[in-house]
Amino acid sequence: MVPLFYHADVAIAKQVLTACYKGGARLLEFTNRGDFAHEVFGELSKFCLKELPGMMLGVGSVTDAGAASLYLQLGANFVVTPVLREDIAIVCNRKKVLWSPGCGSLTEIARAEELGCEIVKLFPGDTYGPGFVKAIKGPQPWTSIMPTGGVSPDEANLRGWFGAGVTCVGMGSNLISSEIVKEKNFEKLEEMCRDVLALIQRIKGG
Numbered sequence: 025m026v027p028l029f030y031h032a033d034v035a036i037a038k039q040v041l042t043a044c045y046k047g048g049a050r051l052l053e054f055t056n057r058g059d060f061a062h063e064v065f066g067e068l069s070k071f072c073l074k075e076l077p078g079m080m081l082g083v084g085s086v087t088d089a090g091a092a093s094l095y096l097q098l099g100a101n102f103v104v105t106p107v108l109r110e111d112i113a114i115v116c117n118r119k120k121v122l123w124s125p126g127c128g129s130l131t132e133i134a135r136a137e138e139l140g141c142e143i144v145k146l147f148p149g150d151t152y153g154p155g156f157v158k159a160i161k162g163p164q165p166w167t168s169i170m171p172t173g174g175v176s177p178d179e180a181n182l183r184g185w186f187g188a189g190v191t192c193v194g195m196g197s198n199l200i201s202s203e204i205v206k207e208k209n210f211e212k213l214e215e216m217c218r219d220v221l222a223l224i225q226r227i228k229g230g
Contacts, residue, residue: 025193025220026170028053028084028104029200032060034067036208040200041068043210045076047217053084053104053194062094069099082122089115096121104145104172104194108132113139124170128152130160133167143168143191150174154188161189170194177220179227186227195220 027044029052031037037054044052054065065083072079082102083095089111092103096119103116108125116123117140126147127133133144146152149171157169171185172194185193199220204213 025049025195025217025224026051026053026082026172027199027217028055028172028194028196029205030055030057030061030085031205032058032064034064036205037064037068038071039208039210040205040213041071041076041079041081043213044200044217045079047214048221049217050078051080051082051102053082053102055084055196056091056095057085062091062098065095065100066098073099086112088112092116092123106145106147108136110139113141126172130164133160133164133169137167143170145169145194146171146190148173149185149194154184154190157185157188157190172196177216177223179223182220182223183227186224193224 027049029040041052054068069081072081080101082104083100084104086092086103086105092112092115102122104124105112106126108127112123122142124143124145125136125141126145127136136144146169150173160167168191170192171190175193175195176198199216200213
């Protein structure tokens with residue numbers, strides 16, 4: 025599971041990051057959505073190195089090579105994009121950093137893999153659904169897919185995705201809700217992360 029979120033306040037972002045970490049998450053995608061988002065990311069990147077050993081912090085919603093290069097300089101461990109862009113692939117491949125482009129067709133997925141993509145982002149996931157993943161895995165069983173959008177913490181939803189053959193899932197507001205952030209209920213977020221990860225392990229194990 026890859027939790028994903030954005031917040032302009034560094035202090036709150038650190039609390040979200042810490043809660044996910046305490047809940048067992050070791051991957052987190054900070055989305056590049058607001059003004060000065062890269063400054064917040066830089067602080068979070070340094071925070072991870074100092075306080076959260078083993079946490080892999082990446083960046084999402086990257087739409088051009090310049091932004092990708094900037095975030096790599098700030099310590100991004102992976103780059104996620106909403107679309108397939110070859111200029112981003114070149115920047116990431118040069119530094120051997122994992123990049124996951126948003127794809128919506130078998131042709132896009134095949135092109136992404138030709139460009140060195142290891143894990144394809146299916147976006148928006150709720151538009152395509154588990155049936156799309158299952159269909160893709162037929163002719164291309166080697167393809168690793170991460171749906172984002174439309175993934176929720178409930179068992180039926182997760183069983184649908186993992187039953188179809190996804191490698192991992194990206195989870196945003198269904199996990200890190202605006203309500204949790206507003207109320208600063210980070211203990212609940214920690215508990216939710218722990219529960220979802222345990223559920224995924226059960227699903228994959230049986």
